[in-house]
Amino acid sequence: MGSIPNIQLGDYIVIQRQKYTKLQKFGSLDATATLGKEHLELKSLLDQPYGSTFKMCVKESKAGKRGAQRQHTLELCSENELRSIRDILNISSSGADNRDISDNGEAQALKSEDIEQMREACNESSKIIEKLVENSKTFHTRTEYSQDKYLLKKEKKYFEFVQIRQPSIRLMADIFHRQDAEKVMGIRVDTLSQIISYSSVSGFGSYLLYESGTNGLLPAAMLNSIGADTQATLVHMHPGNVPQKQALLALKLPLEQQQRCISVNLYSVLREFYQGDKAETRSDATTAQTEAETAAVTASEENDASTEEQSDIIEPNTKKLKLDESLNSNNKSAPLRWQLENKRAAALMNAKFDSLVMAAKEHPSNILQALLPLVKPSRPVVIFSTCKELLHETYMELKTTGKVTNLHVTSNWLRTYQILPNRTHPEVNMSGNSGYLLTGYTLK
Amino acid sequence: MGSIPNIQLGDYIVIQRQKYTKLQKFGSLDATATLGKEHLELKSLLDQPYGSTFKMCVKESKAGKRGAQRQHTLELCSENELRSIRDILNISSSGADNRDISDNGEAQALKSEDIEQMREACNESSKIIEKLVENSKTFHTRTEYSQDKYLLKKEKKYFEFVQIRQPSIRLMADIFHRQDAEKVMGIRVDTLSQIISYSSVSGFGSYLLYESGTNGLLPAAMLNSIGADTQATLVHMHPGNVPQKQALLALKLPLEQQQRCISVNLYSVLREFYQGDKAETRSDATTAQTEAETAAVTASEENDASTEEQSDIIEPNTKKLKLDESLNSNNKSAPLRWQLENKRAAALMNAKFDSLVMAAKEHPSNILQALLPLVKPSRPVVIFSTCKELLHETYMELKTTGKVTNLHVTSNWLRTYQILPNRTHPEVNMSGNSGYLLTGYTLK
Amino acid sequence: MSFLKPKTYIEQGDIVILYLSVNSMHAIEAVPTIVNKKGETISHIFQTPYGSLKVESIIGVEYGSRVELSKGWAHVLQPNPEMWTQTLPHRTQIIYTPDISMILHQLEVRPGAVVVESGTGSGSLSHYFLRALKPTGRLHTFDFHEARADQAREEFRRHGLGDFVTVYHRDVCNLGFSSELDGAADAVFLDLPAPDLAVPHAFKALKLSGGRFCSFSPCIEQSQRCIAQLTKLGFNEICSMEVLQQESVIKTRSLPVIDLEFLKAPKSAEIIANEDNKTKEPKELKKYLTSSNPQVLPGHTGFLTFATLPPNIPKS
Amino acid sequence: MSFLKPKTYIEQGDIVILYLSVNSMHAIEAVPTIVNKKGETISHIFQTPYGSLKVESIIGVEYGSRVELSKGWAHVLQPNPEMWTQTLPHRTQIIYTPDISMILHQLEVRPGAVVVESGTGSGSLSHYFLRALKPTGRLHTFDFHEARADQAREEFRRHGLGDFVTVYHRDVCNLGFSSELDGAADAVFLDLPAPDLAVPHAFKALKLSGGRFCSFSPCIEQSQRCIAQLTKLGFNEICSMEVLQQESVIKTRSLPVIDLEFLKAPKSAEIIANEDNKTKEPKELKKYLTSSNPQVLPGHTGFLTFATLPPNIPKS
Structure with missing residues (x-):
């Protein structure tokens, strides 16, 4: 820290454009990222510090079915360019209310073709916004509030800077939940x-997690x-079949930490x-097709990540290990990597864990029954x-057995606020589902 | 309106003291109301206009188990006395924060006996508060916020004015829900x-309500x-056995309206x-004990109102009718009042209703099955x-039958705010349960 | 005329709700012909995703009936303020049923009440006020936008509500409610960008015997200024709140239940042989009646500020 | 020492949670004797509604065990920050787990992080910071109240956390964080009546490579002023939120189901005869696993305002 x-080749990066963020692998110098209709060539990111801002420079524009598809190069940004669009335009005169505005769709004098042409010609989005403002008949009679809404709408369309950030749990939790909450089992940031x-997970102890698919977010x-x-x-x-590990890999943790x-x-x-x-004897004795693979293939129905994604998220050193494995597997007696991992895990299971976390798409009850005996007494279960x-069913079962105490089922309301001078209010939309947590402590 | x-004898009145409100029957000139340890003689209310404020004047004080029980007369208040406690005390100096306050329980120099003595001696609560403020070592070093909390606490204890208000649905819904939400089946104001x-209940149409006990609030x-x-x-x-009617009677509606x-x-x-x-023939033919009474007695287990309350809430003209009935019942051939009401209701049931409202402690499903055929098509069900x-079960059943469309199950969050200069925030506690509504429209 | 009272059959000129699904409801006028953009009178045909409806065919039909579309069917319902807020032509942001219900309750609107409203907007709330106060009360509704006031007046007339409402085109913040309304109102409702400017006018409009006040504001600062003004003028029982309605999504879900007990025992050779074919890990599906929130909930509509003007407060 | 890491047996000097029920948990110190008010050393006896516990008897016992009280029993649990917030001696208003969890997440606290906190208060949040950043990070925590700072310092030491924290008695609004902390922090947390006054100091304390900021305020005006100051100093990703946790009350309820079908048919004489004895209307009870909210929910704790200081912002 500090x-x-x-930015290095092989890194996962977070691309931010306005408030939109996206996780992207910077796998090779030829890699491109897609933001809506814009394609960004990533090569100029190499060796620039994280946190830098880049300008999207139009390189070519191809007519697509739904408007132009544009290819961009990225150019490291100057300080000047970073100043906010509002500063540049310096808008001040506001109407007191919207009484004189009739919304007949003719408020904007510029036609959409004009705007599109401007878009191609201008290299600074602020110029475009300026022109749009000049040509809007209603802009200066609108209230400041509408002006802001108007600017925001325009900015969104024309703003052309991206910032490259280092992935963190915070950024990825946002991205995953926004893009497809189901891929992280709907686990919201508060949850x-x-x-x-x-x-109670921390720098001391041994922890057990069962999850049926969160893109690696929960283990990460x-x-x-x-x-x-x-x-x-x-x-x-x-x-x-294969653990979902994208978020884990994106964190780029030190090897010693990854291996834990x-x-x-x-x-x-x-x-x-x-x-x-x-078990091992048996599996050695029978077919070379291991039971783990059988189990994995069947269970992978639960697994939302597509095959393509999965191959994408295998880390380089894993690939190397895989190679080693296949070499080893010719040499029939040496254990496979998954067997070694199973043995490491089983040793920890025998020593018991300092807490248990489960995020299951399946009914948690049977899984909990299998894993609860692996947890030491006076330890959290989540x-x-x-x-x-x-x-609720699981709660009642636990309550009946008396093996776990201080049981609670909770959920959350997460309310975000717009705090602006004279325009402060809770956001108009809120996420409806935080999911539910059942928590308690094991007893001896 | 206007x-x-x-205030008249026989009226239900709302007694308000600070933010506390209570529904009370002003049944006779001897009637008293109890607010905590204070007993108020109501006779001076007679013929005063609703909305008037009265001062509680100590008449006698009896030692009780938990402190003194005080008897008060009420005295119509002058305008001067109505000015707020804050104006009178005119507190201004506030500390910037609470850094120098240690909460060792010794901040108040006055002992509780002193306060109690003062309470007996002073006839103006503002004087007491003034003395308390003078004797508080920490008061003037506290922030305005704590001062307010402090004043509020003291005011609550010593403020001695009551306002008499005319019951309305709004006031009663608050009182009932605050005093014992279960007595109105937990129906919160938003619900x-x-x-x-x-x-869709309004001045036109014929409406059907089933409720298993809301103190009369829902029919009212x-x-x-x-x-x-x-x-x-x-x-x-x-x-x-008897309908719960307290809220209905408290509204003091015109007779023609009551009879509808x-x-x-x-x-x-x-x-x-x-x-x-x-049915009638049969009931005539068999024992004089009517089936309605049988049904009523058994069903009254559902009825939360105690017998005492029930006798209290029988309206005067009902009592008269009851007398008539008992006279009539000697004369065996004339129908009883409940039989007449049943006939009036059955006529309306035959003509069908313009909406159905149910608030059942029982599973709504069977009751709905019996009442839904009595509703015209294109009419709301709530x-x-x-x-x-x-x-949820009822929702699924209705969805399956297809007799009701536009089905929704909803509940509410009701959030109240403290809006004060520099101290604006949602209230720290909120009511957890609004109850649930299932709504839809009947089809032909 | 279909807003006046419950009715059984669709008459010519009624507004009718064509109900296709929870997310697809349309308010249509039951007239056999309409005038198109070219000024020609043509047969009134309403297009839906399930095909077209010849509107003439529904006149005389019983409300609540199923009507055939060219590629499906729909139901015809009598409109009421709830359905109207979901189908009306939006001329402004509107207030919805959960807030409106609280407004009616807190303003104690019932038949006979005199209510003052500003602004009229799209008339969503006005329809509710009118249902609650008719046939013996009156709504006075104000909008500073002339076209909107005209549209609303015409709409109320066509809906059969014209007898109970007066629509004014007037800037109430600057000009106040008209002096004929001084001391005339049981309740005043404000939905204005600067409610504090209209509070003194509300004060004047309320009856000497007192009355109730409500202001609806999206932003907290508007409520803060409004409350400061209310306090100054002697209103009491001031309180602010939000009402947020949540829908439950109810469905039967099939959820996997897995068995892990079998792993404790070594597989018999027989089972192993089977497994090589296509045996799966034991897993069954169990059905649950579940409810959940929708992905997105209304997080904020506005702050409702209520207050009481006590009786006998001198008005000048 | 029971806050440093998970442990198996109760040692002398440990803080132990005596768990009686969901609503009754007590943090007690596992020492055989205490000094009473008269200065005498006496045996340490802890009183509960289920009788007394001779505290000496729990030393050496395994955490999670059941221990006997004179009139019942309880469980002994190893404390962690969650249990500590529920049992700690309140010296101030404290922040609870739902808000704290969001604070830790948004401030990206993990082992190795350097965190600056003001005020220390009752140390509820500090315990969470320490769990998250130990053994390689450091917490610098400030309080303007000297006794509180001293108490907190002593508490951290006894809890085995002294190596990872520095407690300062200092008025940060006026004096700032000490200059040794300039550019040292990964994250700054403020819980102050006037957070805007401390924002410039937070700005200085954060690393040149950037960092995260959080302010917790009960009132919206504090957040408004704080955000104005943050914006002025070039913070971005400014956002404000509330986290409200709701507990589900789960129970099996027996609910009445009534039958009304029988009313359609006239009673037979036989049934009538029976009824005269004691037959009831048909009614049965059905069991449901139900959940509901508690009567009262937390409606507000505070507004959490988060912001990012971007890298390489010149500090003077």
Whole structure:
């Protein structure tokens, strides 16, 4: 923390344009990113510090079905260009209300073709906005509020700067939830933050996570809280073929920290844990197709990430290991990587965990029954579900057994505010679902 | 509307002291009202206009188990006395923050005995507050915010004015919900207001209500919306012995309006409706103990109002009618009042209703099945329940039958705000349950 | 005329709600012909995603009936203020049923009440006021936008509500409500960018016997200034609130339940043989009746500020 | 020492949570004797509604165990910041887990982070910061109230957290954070009556490579002034929010289901005869697993305002 790292090949980067953010892999110098109709060539990012702002410069424009598709290069920005659009335009005269405005669609004197032409000709978006303002018959008679709404609408369309930021849990939680909340099981920022709190995950201890698919966000958030150069470990169980790891990889954590996250298939590791060498003997003795693969293929139905994404998110050193594995697997006696990971996980399972976090698409009850005995007494249990009815049943079951105390089922309201002079109010729309958390502490 | 009526014997009145309000019957000149430890003699209210403020004057003080029980007379207030406590005290100097205050319980130099003595001696509460302020070591070093909290606490204890107001649906909905939400089935003000909207109840039409006990609030609110000197009618079905009518009586509506609310027992009126003369013949033919009474007695288990309250809330003209009835019942052939009401209701049931409102403690499903055929097509159905699980089932049933369209299940957040200079924020506590509404429109 | 009272059959000139689905409702006028842009009188045909409706065919039909469209069907419902707020032509931002219900309740509007409203806007709230106060009360509604006032007046007439309402074109912040209304109102409602400017006029319009006041504002600063003005003029029972309605999304969901017990025992050779074919890990689906919030909820509509003008406050 | 890391057995000097029920948890110090008000050393006995606990008896016991009280039993749990916020001695208003969790997330606190906090208050939030940043980060926490600062410093030491925190007694609004902290912080948190006065000091304390800022304020005007100041100094990503946690009350309820069908048919003489004895209207009870909100919910705790100081903003 402190010094600003430079953007490197292989990094995941966050591209920010106005308030829009996107996670992107900077895989090669030829890589491009797509923002709506704009394609950005990323090569000029190389070795620039994170946090830098770049100007999108039109390189070519192809007619597409729905308007022009534009290719852009990116150019590191000067300080001057960073000043806000409002400063440049210096708008001041506002009408007191909107009484004289009739909304007949003729308020803007510029035709859309004109605007599009301007768009091609001008290299500074602020100029375009200035022209639009000049040509709007109603702009100066509108109230400041409408002016702002108007500017915002225009800015959004024409603003052409992007900032490149280093991925963090905070930025990724926002991006994932906004782009497709289902891919992170609907875990909203407030809920994610509370999972971290209630699970007590920190730089000391051994933690157990079961999740059926959050694009890597949940293991990444826990490993982030475990920290670099600490002793803590995370066993990350998943039902799928390959663990979803995008968020984990995007964090670019030190190798020693990455290795303290042990990702294992739920079925496979439980068999390892219950049956140990027996299981292995059997699997050695029978077909070379391992049970883990069988389990993985079936369970992967649960897995939302597409195959393409999955191949994308395999980290370089994993690839290398895979290669090693396939070499090894010719040499039939050496254990495969997943077997080694299962053994590491089983050792931690035998020593028991300092907390259990579950985010299951399945009914949590049976999974909890299998994992709860692996948790030490006086330790937190945190179960997330989007379906409160399932948590209610699980709550009642736990209450009956008496193995977990201080049981609570909670959800949240997250209300964001617009705070502007004379225009302060809660945002007009709010997210409806935080998901639900069932929390408690194990007893001896 | 317009001229201010005077307080009369037999009226229900709303007594307001600071922000506390209470519904009280002014049944006789000897009537007293109890506010905490204070007993107020009401006789001086007679013939004073509603909205007047009265001073509580200590008449005698009896030692009780938990401090003194005080008897007060009420004295009509002068304009001067009405000025706010803050104006009188004119407090201005505030500390910037609370840094120098240590909360060791010794900030108030006056002992509680002193305060109690003062309370007996002084006849103006503002004097007491003034003394308390003088003797508080920390008061002037506290921030304005704490000062307000302090004053509020003191004011609450010592303020001695009461205002007498005329009961309205708005005031009663507040009182009932605050005092015992269960007695109005947890129907909160926002939900009550929406029941009125969604049911379309107004000065035209014929309305059907089933409720299993809201102290009369729901029929009163509907009859209030039906209005005086209109044509509309309300059939009010209840499962109990006697309908809960307190709120209805408190409104003191004109007789013609009161008579357009026909309160009938659910079982008894349905039998009348289905079987008509047959039922009657039978009941005539068998024992004199009528089936309505049987039904009523059993169903009254649902009825929360105590017997005492019930006798209290029987309106004078009902009592007279009861007398007539008992005279009539000697003369075996004349129908009883409840039989006449059943016949009036059955006639309206045959003509069908312009909307149906239900607020049931029972599962709404079977009751809805019995009442839905009594509603015309293209008319609203509004079902209230505190238990959303019941409404979900009912929703699914209605969706399956296709008899009701535009189905919605809704609930509300009601957030109140403190808006004060530099101290604006939502209130720290909010009511958790609005209850749930299932709404839709009947189809042909 | 379909807003006056409950009615059974569709008459010519009625506004009718054509109900296609929860998200598709349309207010149409039950007239056999309309005049097109070229000034020609043509048959009134209403287009829907389920095909067209010859509007003439619904005249005389019972409300609540199913009507056939060329590629499907719909229901015809009698409009009321709730459906009207969902289908009316928006001339301004409008207020919706949850806020409106609270406004009517807090303003204690009932038949016979005299209500003053500013601005009229799209007439969404006005329709509610009119339902609540007719047939014996009166609504006085003001808008500073002349075209809007004219449109509203015409609309109320066509809806059968003209007898209970007066529509004014007037800038009430500067000019106040007309002096004929001094001391005439039981309740005053403001939806204005600067409600504080109109509070003294509301004060004058309310009856000497007192009355209720409401202001609806999107921003907290408007409420703050409004309350300062109300306090100054002696209003009491001042309180501000928000009402946020949440819909429950109810559905039956099939959710996976997995079994892990079998992992405790070694597989028998038999099972292993089967597994090589296509056995899956044990998993079943169980049905649940579930409810959840929609993805996006209304987070804010406006602050409702209510106040009481006590009786006998001297007005000058 | 029980806050440093997960541990298995209660050692002398540990803070232990005596868990009686959801609404009754107590933090007690596992020491065999205490000094009473008269200065005498006496056996440490803790009184509960279920009888007394001889505290000496729990030393050496495994966390999570059940312990016997003279008239019942309880469980002993290892404390963590969540339990601590529910049991700590309140010296000030405190912030609770839902807000705190959002603060930690938005401030991106993780092991190694350097965090500046003002005021320390009762140390509720400080315990969370310390859990998140130890063992490689550092918390600098400020309070203008000397006794509170001293108490907090002593508490952190006894909790085994002394190595990761510096507690300052200082009025940061007027004096700023000490100059040794210039450019040292990854994140700054303010819970002050006038946060805008401390924003310039937060600006100085944050690293040149940028950092995150949070202010917690009960009133909207504090947030408004804070944001004005943040904007002036070049902070971006400014956003304000509230987090309100709702608990679900889950229980099995028996609800009445009534039958009305029987009313359609005349009673047979037989049934009538029975009824005269004691037959009731048909009614059965059905069990439902229900959830509801508690009667009273937290309606407001405070406004959380977050902002980013971008990298390389010149500091003077």
